[in-house]
Amino acid sequence: MSICTWPTLHEEMALAAVLSGARAIACEKPLALSLASADRIIGACRDRGVALIVGHQRRYEEPWMTARARIASGEIGAPERVLLCQAGDLQSDAVHGLDLGLFLLGDPAPEWVIGQIDRDKASESSQPIGTGAPPGAREESGGWRYGHPVEHSAIVDVGLDLGVRLVSETGRIKAGKGYFQITVLGAEGMLRADSDGNLTVINGDGTQSMAFDPHQTRASYGAAFRDLVRLANGEIDDHPLEASYHRKTLEIVMAAYESSRRRGLVRIPQEPGESPLVQMVEANDV
Secondary structure, eight states, X not given: OEEOSOGGGHHHHHHHHHHTTOSEEEEOSSSOSSHHHHHHHHHHHHHHTOEEEEOOGGGGSHHHHHHHHHHHTTTTOSEEEEEEEESSOIIIIIHHHHHHHXXXXXXXXXXXXXXXXXXXXXXXXXXXXXXXXXXXXXXXXXXXXTTEEOOSEEEEEEEETTSOEEEEEEETTXXXXXXXXXXXXXXXXXXXXXXXXXXXXXETTEEEEEEOOSOXXXXXXXXXXXXXXXXXXXXXXXXXXXXXXXXXXXXXXXXXXXXXXXXXXXXXXXXXXXXXXXHHHHTTOO
C-alpha cells in the first residue's frame, strides 16, 4: 500500500492498512507529526511483520550515492561538519536534507540537538487552502501547511556520534540557491552537492565538478518499490528507506522543536511524545 495523503492522515491510514492485512507500506514523509505517532505506526508494522518504508527516494539517486561513496573513500578526509541550507519547513522539507546529511556520513546516530524556530503568529487569520481543505488547514504564510502547523524559519545544530556536527538552516533564513544544498567539510577537503544535480569535490588534487540529471524521481521511486517487494518477500534483509532511518531524522526535527520550546539542549534519545510544535502553538508561544 502507498500512502501519499497529508501527514495528518498517515497514522490512521497506516494502522488501517496493517489491520487489513497489507504486507508492505510505502508512506510519504513525514511518517507522522510526532514521535509517539511514528512509534505507533512502526510498532504495529513490526508486530504484524509488515515492511514499512518512508519516501526518502533521493537515497537511490546517482549524485547522492556518488557523494556518499566519495566521502567514504576518504577523498575529503575525516568529515568534521555538515552544513544544510534547505527551503521550506522542517517537517515537510528539511526531513529530506537532514536524512541525506546522515546518509552521506553512513547513517550515524544523533546524540543531541539544539535549535530555534520562528513562526508568524500575526498571519494566523489567513484563509484556508482551496475548496474542501480540512479544518485548520491554511496556506504556509499563515503558519500552517498540509493541515498542520509549521514554522517559517529554523536553525538546528545536531551532534552526531561520529564527533561530526550537522548544522541546518531552513526556510526564510537559508543561505544558498535552489531547493537545498549540502556541504560536507572534511579534514582534507570539502564536498558540496545540491538538488539541481551538481556535485563538487575540493581537495589536495584540485577541484572536481560533476553534473547529474536532477530529475531521477521516477527511477528512484521505481527502484525503491522494487526493493520493497523484495523485502516483503524475504529476498533482502534491509531497505535504504526503511522506517528506522526516517525515525532518526524525525527525532531530530522533534528535538529541535523541543529545544525551541524549553530554550535548551535536548539529548537523544528523548521520550516519545506528542509534537512540541503543536504544544507551542496551542499555548500561543510561537
